[in-house]
Amino acid sequence: MQLNAIEIKNLTVDYDRITVIDDVSFSVEQNDFLGIIGPNGAGKTTLFACMLGIMQNYRGEISFFGKDIRKSRKYLNEIGYVPQKPVFEKNFPVTVREVVRMGMKNLNEARIDDILKQVWIHELDHRIIGELSGGQQQRVFIAKALADNPKILILDEPVTGIDQQSTEIFYSILTELNKKQNITIILSSHDLDAVNHLANKVACLNKTLFFHGISDEFFKNDQLLKQYSESSMQQHMHHRDEK
């Protein structure tokens, strides 16, 4: 039997005595395209921080390919991560090709060419990253994530602030990576339509796990969609009141 790519059991995270993730359990099978949806403050970024080992102060268990991530950081070699808005100095003097090469010891030029072609950015390889548009920059960060030959790609609301055309290109690339290269993809997004079209599984997070299962079961169930939008609205109001 094939091991699950990711297994999360009873994950609870408290931050400043406030519970931001409450007893969440779900699994991701290999080659899944999982869309994680939830309003602002639902705990999506915190969940990713735990999965990526950035946040270690949690209860419960997270396993990648059957191994508890607290016991070894080697699992990180299997993961590519694309953050929401990568923070870097605007004038950082580095070309697209140099970004992909960063931190990599055994990455030859032919492999870099392949990766850049996969994300449709090959013709920009000698441009300085700060000169590119937001959409192009995000494709560079996918290329960077692919340099490690990851089995899993985690993307945290990667198209926030990116125009429609770039977003469509971005989603096409993700579909190709999932279907042709069998990379398991976990994408958090506010865009329900996108998740509906791209993901075969969906997880609705709002501190607790509201739903986890086949996308169609969620998106074709009006009752679930209504409950989700009501719960999202409540969270949105709560978030606004806190501010």
Next chain:
Amino acid sequence: MSLDILYFSFMQKAIISGIAIALLCSVVGLFLVLRRYSLFGDAVAHSSFGGIAAGLLVGVYPLWTAYLVSLASALIITKIRQKFDISGEAAVAVLLSSGIAVGLILISLSGGFTTDIFSFLFGSILLVSTENTILILALTGSILIVILLLYRDLIYSTFNEEQAKVSGIPVEKINYLIVFIAGITVVTSIQLVGILLISALFVIPNVTAIMYRRGFKQTVLVSISFAVFSVVTGIILSYIFDITPSGAIVLLLIAIFAATLIIKSTGLIAKLTA
């Protein structure tokens, strides 16, 4: 005036040491500038003033005590930044003034300002000894080898700390390594431009080179070229016109910076890089 001055032993030592320091400051400074840590060199240099004063007071070679104090200061700044909610520039400001305050008290205890103190404040590259030239070359070589070996990790953790961490790069260790290297570089460079102008060597060639909008390796090369040119020309001009080398070096760096600004404003850099 011919190039006969280059046959003088003191001039050869000054130029060799100057080139080594220019190389070192350009490379280390680029990482500091890109980490928005431009004034780090200044803070460590000012804190090393306390170390120099302590050395002079107790009769130990001042550069040794300066190395100790500057390394301790570099580590303190890093720790304060990590542990407390204080911005990097605020930590730098606190350390900068602490170093000067301690230095001033120690100097007043040891009988006031002497020529030695002034040579550390303003630099004295023309007086550099053979032993110091060897030390400067050895430290420059060692630091550049470390940077070369860890180049990919250093640049990645400077570019995006979070992603570097996720890729398994030991970012915290790299951060400590950078401040350690910067601490050594600052004290080594004090002999060239002195405590008061040290940050010019770290910052100006790099800020100028970044404006040419090239890749990382080319930016390093451009920065090194500007720094080496300014240091060598500055040392020679200072001898010819009997002026302070540190002032001449820094003014040349500023002239290149100003020229780059003018070229940039004409749009020439954009045309060249298009």
